[in-house]
Amino acid sequence: MRLIHHAFVATFLAFAGIGGAMADITVGAVLSLTGPAASLGIPEQKTLQLLPKEIAGQKIRYVVLDDRSDPTEAVKDAKQLIESDKVSAIIGASITPSALAMLDVVGTAKVPTITLASGYNVAFPVSGNREWVFMPVQTTALMARATVQYMAAQGVRKVAFIGFDNALGEDWWKNFSAEARASKIDIVADERFAPNATAVTGQVLHIIASQPDAVLIAASGTPAVLPEKTLRQIGFKGRIYQTHGVANPDFLRVCGDACDGTLLSLSPGIVAAQLPEGSEIKQSAMRFAQTYEKAYGPNSLNQFSTAAWDAGLFLEYAIPKALKMASPDDLVGFRKALQQALAGIRNLPGSQGVYNMSATNHNGLDERAVAIAEIQKGGWKLLKYPN
Amino acid sequence: MTFDIALYLGQNGVTLAAIYGLLAFALVLVFAVTRVIFIPQGEIMTFGALSLVAMRAGHPPLLVWLLVGLGIVAWFQDGLAILRTGRKRRLLHAGAINLGAPLLLLLLVYSLPLPTMAYSQQIAIVLAMCAVFGPLLYRVVYAPAAKASVLTLLLLSVALHIALNSLGLLLFGPEGSQLPAFTDGSFQLGGMPVSLQSLWIIGSSIILLAALFLFFRFSLYGKALRATAVNRTGAQLMGISPVFAGRAAFLLAGIVGAWSGILIATTTVIDYEAGFVIGLKGFVAAIIGGLASYPTAAAGALLVGLTESFASFWASAYKDVIVFLLIIPVLLWRSMASGQHDEEES
Numbered sequence: 001m002r003l004i005h006h007a008f009v010a011t012f013l014a015f016a017g018i019g020g021a022m023a024d025i026t027v028g029a030v031l032s033l034t035g036p037a038a039s040l041g042i043p044e045q046k047t048l049q050l051l052p053k054e055i056a057g058q059k060i061r062y063v064v065l066d067d068r069s070d071p072t073e074a075v076k077d078a079k080q081l082i083e084s085d086k087v088s089a090i091i092g093a094s095i096t097p098s099a100l101a102m103l104d105v106v107g108t109a110k111v112p113t114i115t116l117a118s119g120y121n122v123a124f125p126v127s128g129n130r131e132w133v134f135m136p137v138q139t140t141a142l143m144a145r146a147t148v149q150y151m152a153a154q155g156v157r158k159v160a161f162i163g164f165d166n167a168l169g170e171d172w173w174k175n176f177s178a179e180a181r182a183s184k185i186d187i188v189a190d191e192r193f194a195p196n197a198t199a200v201t202g203q204v205l206h207i208i209a210s211q212p213d214a215v216l217i218a219a220s221g222t223p224a225v226l227p228e229k230t231l232r233q234i235g236f237k238g239r240i241y242q243t244h245g246v247a248n249p250d251f252l253r254v255c256g257d258a259c260d261g262t263l264l265s266l267s268p269g270i271v272a273a274q275l276p277e278g279s280e281i282k283q284s285a286m287r288f289a290q291t292y293e294k295a296y297g298p299n300s301l302n303q304f305s306t307a308a309w310d311a312g313l314f315l316e317y318a319i320p321k322a323l324k325m326a327s328p329d330d331l332v333g334f335r336k337a338l339q340q341a342l343a344g345i346r347n348l349p350g351s352q353g354v355y356n357m358s359a360t361n362h363n364g365l366d367e368r369a370v371a372i373a374e375i376q377k378g379g380w381k382l383l384k385y386p387n
Numbered sequence: 388m389t390f391d392i393a394l395y396l397g398q399n400g401v402t403l404a405a406i407y408g409l410l411a412f413a414l415v416l417v418f419a420v421t422r423v424i425f426i427p428q429g430e431i432m433t434f435g436a437l438s439l440v441a442m443r444a445g446h447p448p449l450l451v452w453l454l455v456g457l458g459i460v461a462w463f464q465d466g467l468a469i470l471r472t473g474r475k476r477r478l479l480h481a482g483a484i485n486l487g488a489p490l491l492l493l494l495l496v497y498s499l500p501l502p503t504m505a506y507s508q509q510i511a512i513v514l515a516m517c518a519v520f521g522p523l524l525y526r527v528v529y530a531p532a533a534k535a536s537v538l539t540l541l542l543l544s545v546a547l548h549i550a551l552n553s554l555g556l557l558l559f560g561p562e563g564s565q566l567p568a569f570t571d572g573s574f575q576l577g578g579m580p581v582s583l584q585s586l587w588i589i590g591s592s593i594i595l596l597a598a599l600f601l602f603f604r605f606s607l608y609g610k611a612l613r614a615t616a617v618n619r620t621g622a623q624l625m626g627i628s629p630v631f632a633g634r635a636a637f638l639l640a641g642i643v644g645a646w647s648g649i650l651i652a653t654t655t656v657i658d659y660e661a662g663f664v665i666g667l668k669g670f671v672a673a674i675i676g677g678l679a680s681y682p683t684a685a686a687g688a689l690l691v692g693l694t695e696s697f698a699s700f701w702a703s704a705y706k707d708v709i710v711f712l713l714i715i716p717v718l719l720w721r722s723m724a725s726g727q728h729d730e731e732e733s
Contacts (some may be wrong), residue, residue, distance in 0.1 A: 034553065202396055203700070254564055
C-alpha cells in the first residue's frame with residue numbers, strides 16, 4: 001500500500017508541476033485512500049485533482065498522504081506534511097477518528113486544517129486546537145433536523161431507526177432521536193447492524209412488528225442497501241429514508257430499482273442541475289458539477305466530492321487574502337494569515353451551501369446546505385430546496 | 388415473538404448456516420491436511436464474488452493477473468530448487484505446471500465475451516480461477532514452510548490475509564457490490580414466503596458437502612487426503628506426497644470458497660474486505676468441530692447461523708458479540724473434554 005500511496009504522491013507532484021518557483025504554496029492532504037474508509041478517500045482524492053493549480057499567481061502544490069483509515073497513520077501523515085513538506089494548510093482527514101487524532105498536531109503546529117470528516121467534535125467548540133480547524137461538511141445535527149422536519153411534514157408519526165453499529169450509527173441515533181422527540185415523532189424501534197452484515201432479517205422483522213410509518217436507515221455507502229432490500233422483501237410498505245451517507249453512484253448501482261422512492265437529505269451539490277435558478281448556490285454548485293462530471297463522467301457526483309471541492313474553494317477564497325498579509329516564504333506568518341482569512345469567510349457560496357464563519361462556528365453551514373431528494377429511476381430527484 | 392417471526396428467523400439462520408458450513412468445511416480440510424489455519428479463506432470468497440461482479444459489469448476480472456503473478460513466483464521457487472539439483476531440463480516442466488493454468492485462464496478471460504455469456508458459464512470461469520488460486524497460494528506461501536510449527540503457519544496466514552486484503556482494494560476498488568439471484572421469485576411454505584435463492588443456497592451447500600463426503604469416503608484421492616490428515620509421515624511412507632495433498636486441499640478450499648462467496652453475494656452486499664468477518668464465523672463453526680470433525684463443524688455452522696439470526700432480532704447491536712462469544716464455552720468444553728494434547732501432532 002505504501003507503494004500505491006507513493007504513486008499517488010508522484011501523480012500529484014506531476015500534476016502540480018514540481019520544480020516551479022521557490023515560493024510555491026504547498027497544501028497537504030490526509031485522506032483514507034485504503035482501508036475501510038477508502039470509498040470516502042478515493043472520491044475526495046479525485047476531487048483534489050480538479051482543484052486549481054494556481055491561485056492569485058501562486059503555484060499550488062498538493063501532497064496527498066494515505067492514512068489507511070487509521071488514526072495513528074493520520075497523525076504520522078500530518079507530522080510529515082508539517083515537518084518535511086512544509087505545508088501551508090492541510091485538507092483532511094476523511095474520517096472523524098483520524099480528524100480528531102490530528103487535532104493536537106495541527107493545533108500545536110498552528111496549521112490551518114480543512115477537515116472532510118463530519119464529526120461534530122472535530123470543529124466544535126472553536127477554541128484551542130480547534131481554532132485552526134474548518135469544516136465544509138454538514139453536521140449530522142443539520143441533516144437529522146432536515147430529515148425529521150420532512151418526515152413531520154409528510155405526516156410520519158411513528159418511525160423506526162436502523163443504523164450502523166459504529167460511531168456513525170451512534171451519532172445519527174443521538175441527533176435523530178433528539179430531533180424526533182422535539183417534533184413529537186415516536187421512535188418505535190432502534191436497531192443496529194454491522195457494515196459487513198450478511199443478513200438483517202432479524203432487525204427488519206423487529207421493525208415491521210413495531211409497525212412504523214417510515215424507517216430511517218443511518219448507514220453509508222453500499223452496505224446501506226441491505227436493510228432497504230430486506231425491508232421490501234419482507235413486505236414493508238411505508239416510506240424508507242436514507243442519509244446523505246449513501247449519496248454516491250455506487251449505492252444507486254447496487255440498489256437498482258429496489259431503491260425507487262427512497263427519500264434522503266443530501267448535499268445540494270449532487271443535484272446541482274435541478275436546483276432552482278434563483279438560489280444562491282446555483283452557480284457555484286453548477287461549477288462543481290460540470291467540472292467533476294467532465295472529468296469523471298455523468299452521474300459521478302457524490303457527497304464526499306462536494307466537501308473536498310468546497311475545501312478547495314476555501315483555499316481559493318483565503319489564499320489571495322492571506323498573500324496580502326504575509327508571504328508564503330514566512331511559513332508561520334502565512335499559516336496564521338491563512339487561518340484568519342478562513343475564519344473571515346462570509347457569505348461564500350460553495351458546491352453544497354453558503355458558508356458563514358464566526359468566532360464560535362467554523363462550519364458555517366445552515367439549512368441552505370440541505371436538499372431533500374427522492375431516488376427515481378436510478379437517479380436523485382430534487383424534492384425540496386432550500387429545506 | 389410470534390411463530391411467524393421464528394419461522395423467518397429460522398429460515399434466515401439456516402441459509403446463513405449453509406454458507407458458514409461450506410467455509411467451516413474448507414477450514415477443517417485445510418487444517419487437517421496441512422495444519423494451516425487458513426484465515427484468507429474469507430478473501431478467496433470475496434475475490435470469487437467480486438470477480439464475478441466485474442465480469443458481469445464488462446470488466447476483465449483482474450484476479451487472473453494475480454494468478455499469473457503467483458505462477459511466476461511459484462516457477463521461480465521451483466526453479467531455485469531445480470537449479471540446486473542441476474537438472475535444468477526440468478525448468479520448463481516446472482514452468483508448464485505453475486504457469487500453464489494461469490496463462491490459459493488469462494487467454495480465456497480476455498478472449499471470451501464475458502459479460503454476454505450465461506450466468507452459469509461466468510460462474511464456471513470464476514470457480515476455475517479460484518481452483519487455480521488456492522493451490523498457487525499453497526505453493527508460494529505455505530509449501531516452503533510446510534514443516535514449520537502451527538504458530539508459524541498461522542502467522543503466515545495473518546500476513547497473507549493482510550496482503551490479500553490490500554490487493555483486493557487494488558483489484559476491485561472500495562465499493563461493495565451484489566450479485567443477482569440465480570432464480571428470482573419465492574413460494575409459500577407454511578404461510579411464509581421462501582425465496583428460491585435460499586433454496587439454491589441451502590440445496591447447493593448440502594449437495595456439495597455430500598459430494599465431498601463421497602469423495603473422501605470412496606475415491607482414491609479422497610482416501611489419500613484423509614490418510615495425510617490422520618498421519619502425515621505414515622501417509623508419506625505409503626507414497627502420498629504431502630505437497631500433492633496440500634495442493635489438493637487448497638484446490639478444494641479454493642472452489643468451495645469461491646462458491647460460498649458467490650452464494651453470499653446474492654443475499655448481501657460484498658466489498659473487498661467483507662470476507663474476513665464472514666470467514667471468522669465459519670471459523671467459529673470449524674472450532675466447534677475441533678478443526679477435525681466435519682459433521683460437528685456442520686452442526687456448529689447451524690448453531691452459528693441460528694444464533695446470529697435470532698440475536699439480530701433480540702439484540703441487534705450485540706449480534707456479532709453474541710456469535711463470537713459462542714467460541715469461549717466451546718473452547719472450554721473442548722479443552723476439558725480432550726485433556727492434554729500436543730499441538731504438533733496430527
